[in-house]
Amino acid sequence: MTAHATIPNDYAPAPGLLEGRVILVTGAGQGLGRAVALACAAHGATVALLGRTPKKLEATADAIEAAGGAEPLLAPLDLAKANAGEFEQLAHLLRREAKRLDGIAHCASHFVPLTPLANQTPDQWLALLRVNLVAPHALTRACLPMLIAAPDASVVFVGETHGLNPAAFWGGFAVAKSALPALAAIWADELEGAGKPRMNVIVPGPIATPQRRMSHPGEDPAGLRRPESVATAFLYLLGPDGSAVSGRTCVL
């Protein structure tokens, strides 16, 4: 069974929490990924921004620099199409340009509108599995030597409620997300030991983002949590305050 952990609701990250660290954030062009990238940069990290749309990454980078953060590294990549060589190239770019890597927040996500399994095509499933499951593994795998070399590295996968409690119409999206707690637990078990990279999953619950508008059209976003408030939980796991937590699934 998946082991759970709790992130304190009132967690208040110290101002320079991630000073000197380099954090890769996927899906950094909008929604949760953008908020996590801004929060990491605001707490001293240099961030590498990965996403499909260069213009959105540039906008996130501009916002980070306007707020006084370090100049981010931009890494446009389509995770639905990336092959093993491209994941290695990305790790090579990070090694060359940033010299180190202390964490990854896997916020990129591919979603298709809710529909019965019988309506979902193999091509849709391949895209869902590639972006939501294969890419988090492949990217972490390519970056693992840098993560192991860092003194307190931390990887955060992003799960989804229906990955834990499957329900009708969530289809291949929920199936892909359901594997992330196992991925984190297996990797944490393999890497167990002081100073080894930590591997955890955050299940954020409903957040006011473009994906939520797609899964729940017509819902008033005013009652939902803002991505900025959810980003604080990522700081807990990415920084030293979460150093005792690995192999866990944290439901917010």
Ligand SMILES: NC(=O)c1ccc[n+]([C@@H]2O[C@H](COP(=O)([O-])OP(=O)(O)OC[C@H]3O[C@@H](n4cnc5c(N)ncnc54)[C@H](OP(=O)(O)O)[C@@H]3O)[C@@H](O)[C@H]2O)c1
């Ligand atoms: N929003 C919620 O209520 C909610 C609830 C539970 C869990 N989550 C999880 O939280 C995470 C963030 O979700 P979100 O709501 O912020 O989603 P979102 O607004 O849809 O953003 C997803 C991001 O992923 C990127 N992306 C999608 N396909 C990609 C691809 N093929 N290659 C590279 N990047 C790609 C998008 O880039 P482009 O914009 O360039 O396409 C976008 O920046 C996801 O893992 C999601 O499942 C969200």
